Amino acid sequence: MKLNKVVFPVAGLGSRFFPATKATPKEMLPIVDKPLIQYAVEEALDAGFTELIFVTAKSKTSIRDHFESKLNTELSNLTKEKKELLSKMNKIIPNGVSCKYVFQEEPLGLGHAILQAKQLINDEPFAVILADDLIDTKIGALKQMVDLYNDTNSSIISVQKVDKASSIQYGMVSIDEGSQNMMKLTDIIEKPLPENAPSNLGVVGRYIFCNKILKFLENISFGTGNEIQLTDGIKSMLIAHPVYAYEFEGTRYDCGDKLGFIKANIEYALKNKIFGDDLEDYLKNRLKI
Secondary structure: OOOOOEEEEOOOOOOEEEEOOOOOOOOEEOOOOOOOHHHHHHHHHHOOOOOEEEOOOOHHHHHHHHHHHOOOOOOOOOOOOHHHHHHOOOOOOOOOEEOOOOOOOOOOOOHHHHHHHHHOOOOOEEEEEEEEEEOOOOHHHHHHHHHHOOOOOOOOEEEEOOOOOHHOOEEEEOOOOOOEEEEEEEEEEEEOOOHHHHOHHHHEEEEEEEEOHHHHHHHOOOOOOHOHEEEEEEEEEEHOOEEEEEEEOOOOOOEEOOOHHHHHHHHHHHHHOOOHHHHHHHHHHHOOO
């Protein structure tokens, strides 16, 4: 079954960025001149997804506005260049792609957020993207995974090597040997202490799931942080259905973290064709390199 649907869980409070995110969703914070959620959507579009499902909060109207509101290109004082820019902004979502929105009334965990999209997912396999995890790569991380996906009864989660001292920030996995950076998952633990981490591979916010994950999420109890943890659903599913860990190619920035967000802005700004060289000169002078 072809992968068409992708879920974006965007209902979180963004408390690590307070006060900036008190009224502005963290997913709308910009990396240079584009909000995080747009990078995530563009990655999904590049991977061939045509049904975008946003699990959001009722207060986060700016996410929907960003993708669906239309700018007036007929204002009399617009230059030709400005009209072209506004027209481009009106076409972020291409023809043939749908956006749907469901609400998560309380931020009760990633597993709970995905369950809110159940009726829209129906009985199909689907992907999940966490916009906080910005991955800089020539071939999008999700497209890399889609290219390897060929079994509707199996699932793929993206992983990267992390310092075990940081294990309390990740779902940590244990794996069997594999090929093409694809390894069969044997266990997964949500935010373990470093001494309890089963490996140095931590889960990053890209997933492809067989539809059966929904049943397992419905039947698990509240876990770490008194939330319905996606990690616990994956762990339960491992008993009956194969899950693979994929070590993606690319550089990941944790943009839910202030330092990670700043690093991403610097790196993406340095690649900007208009002012990247000027920024590099500034940084060299500032750091006296």
